[in-house]
Amino acid sequence: MKFAGATQTDDAVTITLESGDTLEADLLLVAVGRGPVTDGIGLEEIGVTVDRGFVPTDERCRTNVEGVRAVGDIVPGLQLAHRGFAQGILVAEDIAGLDPQPLEESGIPRVTYSDPEIASVGLTEAKAKELHGEDAVECVEFNLGGNGKSQMLATAGFVKLVRVTDGPVVGVHMIGARMGEQVGEAQLIVGWEALPEEVASFIHAHPTQNEALGEAHLALAGKPLHAHS
Structure with a gap:
């Protein structure tokens, strides 16, 4: 609408x-969003391509001008501080000849610091189906109504997992109090292409919000412990 x-x-x-x-x-x-502020800093004068204030780069943050790199919010993509930090490290290591791996944009954690918080890493269900096929993706949602710590915090929400059928988890999406603190483990799960069964074998402390992430994997592995609808 x-x-x-x-x-x-x-x-x-x-x-x-x-x-x-x-x-x-x-x-x-x-929420009108944010835009880059690059006017008047001399980019056009040295021939750097600028698109609506943004500076397009390749996967190693190289602009169209030899020897000029760009990082952070002026590079099209996620406008997140931790993305800028990682790009800066990538550029420094690349200049030093260490041949670092380029950043995978979908693997960067995204957090909205609202109440409740929204945290996400990896592919959405729609993107996973686009890449792997409509019938090659499975999802599960664990409702925080089944999480003891969520009841103590009087928060609601869910943890949604996206996996390739018979394959790894490719996306983790969470809404609820303190979910920004859970996205670190979620990033490891997605980044290391963990199977739901592997994560389900981990023991998550009770009562914690982190436990909801574990229970979501238990459910996706076919052995749910708590459920709430």
Whole structure:
């Protein structure tokens, strides 16, 4: 549904959709996003290609001009600080002749620091099906209603796993309190192409939010422990 407009009173906001339907809320958050700030720093003068303020690069952060690299938010892609750090390390090691592996964009953890938090790494279900085929992907969702720590924190959400059928987990997507703290293990699972059965054999501490990640893999491996719907 597309947004058509909004009107505001002293204590409410009414949002109108293109369908004609309306929604009423106390507050309306408008997220306009961010853009690169590269005007006036001399890129065009030395021949560096600039596209709407962004600086296109190859997988080793090389621009179209020999000897000029670009890292961080001015490079098209995820605008995340940890991506910029990793690109900087990649460039330094590449210049030093260490031949580092290029970054896999889908393997970079993404976290939205909202309440509840949203954390994700790897492929979405749609992207996995696009790459591997509609019938070659399996998914499972573990509802945080079955997680003891989530009940203590009074949070709701889920852990969704995406795997290639009879193959590794290729995506982990989580919503709930503190899920940004769980994405580290999720990155290892996706990065090392772990099978659900392998992760299911790990013992996750109880009661923790991290336990939800373990239980999601138990469910995907065909041996769920707790369930809530």
